[in-house]
Amino acid sequence: MTGTTTPARTEPSPDGVGRLGRGARFATRWGLGHAVPWTAIRMQARGGDLHAAALVRSTGSETPVELFDEIRAGGPLHRSRLSFVTAHHATVKEVLASPDVRAGVELRGRGRLGRMSDWAQATAPMSPIKPPSLLAIEPPDHTRLRRLVTRVFTARAVQRLEARTEQIADQLLDELPRGEPVDLVERYCARLPVLVICEILGVPESETELVRAFGAGAAPSLDVGLGVTELARVEHSLRDFDAWLTQHLARARLQPGEDLLSQLAVATDDDGAPLTDAELKNTAGLVLAAGFETTVNLIGNGIALLAQHRDQRALALADEQRWGGVVEEVLRYDPPVLLTGRTVVRDTSVASVPVPRGAVVTVLLAGANRDPDVFADPHRFDIARPEAHEHVSFSAGRHYCLGAALARMEGRVALQRLHERHPDLRLRPGAERRPTRILRGYRTLPASLT
Numbered sequence: 017m018t019g020t021t022t023p024a025r026t027e028p029s030p031d032g033v034g035r036l037g038r039g040a041r042f043a044t045r046w047g048l049g050h051a052v053p054w055t056a057i058r059m060q061a062r063g064g065d066l067h068a069a070a071l072v073r074s075t076g077s078e079t080p081v082e083l084f085d086e087i088r089a090g091g092p093l094h095r096s097r098l099s100f101v102t103a104h105h106a107t108v109k110e111v112l113a114s115p116d117v118r119a120g121v122e123l124r125g126r127g128r129l130g131r132m133s134d135w136a137q138a139t140a141p142m143s144p145i146k147p148p149s150l151l152a153i154e155p156p157d158h159t160r161l162r163r164l165v166t167r168v169f170t171a172r173a174v175q176r177l178e179a180r181t182e183q184i185a186d187q188l189l190d191e192l193p194r195g196e197p198v199d200l201v202e203r204y205c206a207r208l209p210v211l212v213i214c215e216i217l218g219v220p221e222s223e224t225e226l227v228r229a230f231g232a233g234a235a236p237s238l239d240v241g242l243g244v245t246e247l248a249r250v251e252h253s254l255r256d257f258d259a260w261l262t263q264h265l266a267r268a269r270l271q272p273g274e275d276l277l278s279q280l281a282v283a284t285d286d287d288g289a290p291l292t293d294a295e296l297k298n299t300a301g302l303v304l305a306a307g308f309e310t311t312v313n314l315i316g317n318g319i320a321l322l323a324q325h326r327d328q329r330a331l332a333l334a335d336e337q338r339w340g341g342v343v344e345e346v347l348r349y350d351p352p353v354l355l356t357g358r359t360v361v362r363d364t365s366v367a368s369v370p371v372p373r374g375a376v377v378t379v380l381l382a383g384a385n386r387d388p389d390v391f392a393d394p395h396r397f398d399i400a401r402p403e404a405h406e407h408v409s410f411s412a413g414r415h416y417c418l419g420a421a422l423a424r425m426e427g428r429v430a431l432q433r434l435h436e437r438h439p440d441l442r443l444r445p446g447a448e449r450r451p452t453r454i455l456r457g458y459r460t461l462p463a464s465l466t
């Protein structure tokens with residue numbers, strides 16, 4: 017790994033901030049971004065707030081869908097002690113499509129706290145959830161950047177990756193030991209998506225392990241309530257990834273390959289302008305972070321659900337056309353991303369409730385996926401459900417997941433290949449969920465393969 021060297025105490029770093037200043041800014045980033053919000057959430061949960069309780073209960077356990085039902089029963093838009101919150105399908109879509117909100121939860125512009133946050137962010141590493149990331153910008157910048165990236169991330173490009181994804185799945189399955197316990201998350205779910213992303217980013221085979229380490233290190237950056245050591249580890253990985261990308265992009269610009277990153281490096285918008293270096297690096301970082309842990313979790317959640325619902329697994333194995341439906345139902349029933357947030361930029365109304373400028377609306381994607389107005393008998397896992405694709409697991413509106421087609425293809429190939437080769441796959445005791453709250457999935461899925 018290309019380690020970052022820590023500047024000596026008196027020596028200013030390239031951003032002009034000495035070691036002590038960097039430490040203070042890091043501590044502030046952790047405090048404002050993780051410690052303070054998480055303490056507030058825990059306190060409110062103890063006081064009986066449903067929204068806070070749902071967040072606290074999400075760690076390391078099944079998604080608390082019964083709390084989402086309670087929130088929805090209180091009306092389409094609920095006012096919790098943390099923010100406005102919705103688990104109502106139509107309201108979730110209304111918020112995500114609204115021109116009156118911006119992506120993310122913002123402190124900026126909120127007096128002293130906002131100024132402290134800006135000061136602390138000045139030494140933060142590139143992040144998949146900060147500008148110029150697609151996830152953190154709005155029109156017109158978002159429209160321009162998204163259009164450019166979409167030109168490269170086409171349905172045809174995904175189709176072309178399918179044969180390679182099948183090869184990767186087969187190779188990983190060939191390497192799994194028989195007759196002894198194996199952790200399917202470590203040996204299969206976590207490896208397949210990163211190898212596919214390496215194809216997209218044009219990573220030479222000798223460096224795929226490095227990229228896997230960056231992905232694993234950076235993925236928690238999408239979560240809330242990280243511990244101080246964890247945040248330090250995440251930032252370290254992001255810095256290492258940034259340094260590696262700088263070299264990799266220089267290579268891709270000099271000798272563009274067939275990969276999507278090389279194409280993105282030379283793509284231009286309608287006025288002939290290419291992506292800036294920061295936009296290009298950030299997009300590559302987002303593809304790695306957004307496409308890594310989420311897809312790992314989709315595959316893991318699918319394996320666990322099919323092992324728990326053997327009748328549904330038999331149904332899929334009897335007709336290969338059903339695997340698309342399996343993926344939709346897994347995404348609906350146990351979505352890899354629990355929720356997202358929006359900040360209201362002008363006084364508006366949501367579900368006819370007035371919402372002031374500056375308010376935060378938490379959108380419970382996993383809650384909307386269990387709304388009985390849209391999904392009949394929503395707590396039943398049913399791969400033949402005709403309305404499964406109405407789920408909002410890839411969000412909606414202008415920030416709708418850019419990798420949805422890719423993730424669906426990877427999920428289908430990974431689940432179908434595994435189960436066709438091991439039709440009576442049995443999980444062993446010891447399956448554990450990840451401690452992350454927003455990203456939902458398994459840390460381990462022990463199994464025995466015959």
Ligand code: HEM
Binds near residue numbers: 162303353
């Ligand atoms: C099962 C797997 C995946 C899930 C559940 C998922 C989920 C999401 C969600 C919920 C958002 C929007 C967040 C918001 O509205 O605030 C999003 C955005 C995004 N995702 Fe995915 N994602 C997955 C896989 C991927 C993959 C494989 C890629 C990489 C190609 C990817 C790239 C992106 C990008 C670039 C955005 C930002 C789009 C924008 O803001 O315009 N995702 N994803």
